[in-house]
Amino acid sequence: MIKLDSKIPEGRIQDKWNIHKFNMKLVNPANKRKYEIIIVGSGLAGASAAASLGELGYNVKVITFHDSPRRAHSIAAQGGINAAKNYQNDGDSVYRLFYDTIKGGDFRAREANVYRLAEVSNNIIDQCVAQGVPFAREYGGLLDNRSFGGALVSRTFYAKGQTGQQLLLGAYSAMNRQISLGTVKLFTRREMLDVVLVDGVAKGVICRNLVTGEIEKYSAHAVILATGGYSNVFFLSTNAMNCNATAIWRAHKKGAAFANPCYTQIHPTCLPIHGEGQSKLTLMSESLRNDGRIWVSKIKGDMRDPNDIPEEERDYYLERKYPTYGNLSPRDISSRAAKEAVDDGRGAKGQEAVYLDFRDAINRLGENVIRERYGNLFEIYETITGENPYKTPMKIYPAPHYTMGGLWVDYNLMSTIPGLFVAGEANFSDHGANRLGASALMQGLADGYFVIPYTIGNYLAGDKPSYVKTDHEEFNKAAKEIEDMTNKLLSIKGKRTVDDIHKQLGRLMWNKVGMARNEQGLKEVINEIKELREEFWKNVNVVGDSNDVNQCLERAGRLADFLELGELMAIDALHRNESCGGHFREEYQTEEGEAKRDDENFAYVAAWEFKSVGEWELNKEPLVFENIQLATRSYK
């Protein structure tokens, strides 16, 4: 059993972070340059942590599998970033952002972490503006806001439909400044394949150089993983092609508990699947729901063109079911409602899709206003589908998007491995069972700019970790294991391609661990994943060599990890006999089909401890709600 100590500070929720900041130990400025810190991943969390730690004077090594840190998938976030500025005078506050996030997460997140997130949200906006992030502005020159799902205030800051790009380039530029000053060293085209522990403490990582194939060793006083989420376990998701779970999964196998793996977010507004050759799913920003209305026909099997379906035969099902929040209902609820409509045989032209319609907004505001707000998104839609959304309603359908689960971390963002910190989507910390729109960017930057720089100093000054050189036997042992695994993958020479097996895993996950889950399906899928994993290790064909660029080998290593993680997701979903947020168990629903939580038995974080492949032990961190009363989530 792992001892899960969340290290939540004493005091009122409003004071906890301040008290903690004061109580944390500080590293003498002159000593900071003596410490080495490795950051894996260069997205919002990784790049912002690198910039902040470099500024403080630490020696930072940033490792990314991309050719440039600017490619990290944070770049693709479209809609915006939340902050409790209350610039719109519409009643927002730190407490309201905290409340909305806890409620949005269906009461499965830690109050103290979420409050801190809301608290630093305002600093993030200030920081980004100072870096030259060109946020959208009003005519008077002040910052503009829009609304996102799960909130009744306008607190989302944005830069066209490219907010993630602009925030990432801001963090990238701050990191570049540190690279030029020599505090940050960049290692691109390297994939982290293991974390190295000496006496149970994280001391470095093993990477494969993706150009030469060389296995490289890196050592440090502390390691930060900021490697994103694991939605690509579904094969088809909105994640980038290279997003993977390998870094966090290998750390998990070395002792880092994995929390709430079954909490996955299915995003309601993505483009539907066009065919078997599809490589990924494209997201259409949630911001479209500010002006677009979602509907399906009231008639089953209606094959008419959407423009031929008269008003009275349309079912604006979100507005009907959730009149208060309507089209801005949270993501989990909107996704399930779309699935319900399609399962009822009322999908757009018989397909797995629903309509997102701008007709009324165009009539009310004019095409120019809509073009200014969403022009680039409409262009993306037309490029991909060949249809003009100004004339014909968009067709959308839910797709795997974000993973709330991740490595378990305490209040300091440290995993159950001392010295191993986890930031951004890679950790489980802030979103509970469902993340609200525009909160991922907020969390990534909060962790990197404003949390880890303090807490890592506390670890270094408090624990005084030793520095281990890369010729230590543990480094050699870990490197040897990676070389052996590589050789094994290359020697199987079976009959099935990596993608073929990955697609099969994706279908299993989507059908049985997707938007709706049930006991029977989960029990079946656990066995099916085990069988598929065996099939992989007997019958996959990884072509090419190890000492060269080998993308087939890269994909194979990532898939090997997904084949283990998928099983844990199903085990977690099976054990959680309740519905909450993105985890919907068909057996646990109200008469109206809403998620039915079981706070008495499941108000805890499920932190899984790895024993051996296919075998885990469950550890529970109870969730205590001292400020917000547990209540049934209602958006009606």
Added chain:
Amino acid sequence: MNTNKLNLTLRIWRQKNSNTPGKFVDYKVSVSPDSSFLEMLDDLNNDLESKNQEPIAFESDCREGICGTCGLVIQGHPHGPIPRIATCQLHMRNFKDGETIYVEPFRAKAFPIIKDLIVDRSAFDKIQQAGGYISVNIGSVPDGNAIPIPKEVANEAMDAATCIGCGACVAACKNASAMLFVSAKVSQFALLPQGQPERYERVQKMVKVMDELGFGSCSNTYACEAECPKGISIKNIARMNRDYIVAKIAKEEVV
């Protein structure tokens, strides 16, 4: 959805590494018009792997036209014949049955080939590291609304900042000049009040490193703007040149 498949010949550049000469190799494919160009390559690679042949090395990531990872020269155009999109957004409905399609890597002295269609664009990062930032520390900044910025100015800065760093401008230019890429970042900061303190120093530092890395000079053919997937305007180059001259005449500093 369209069910008529297109039969195409792909003439693809294969090259083991930067030290080995490369050549075009022909592949026959049959593809749905709804498929994207890169999905077609995925399928082809899957076929090659199932025949125990090495797949074609090419890069892509977000497949939404924003990360800048993908970049192929298709029919002689960086990112293909359709303007204003990245390679990953190119769909096969834009091609005709029976066509032969040439697929090559971005070619420039500053972008050495790593393998097949993958090139090394790390020179772009080095230019950004030279000065593509505003020197503010984390935490020591004023309120976000302390400096009002006129909407038009913010929009113009955003248009420059929209550059995805793919390198198509360099690949399109007969001189392999990086002026559009560099000027986009210089302009973003030159337009905004936050960028003023370092404005003239920044342009000198970035241009210096750009020149050192082997990018060519600009001879105003506008090919970069025509091929840019994000429509970055060559007005940015004019703005950068202006700032560079001002810096040289009035404010020369040792950089």
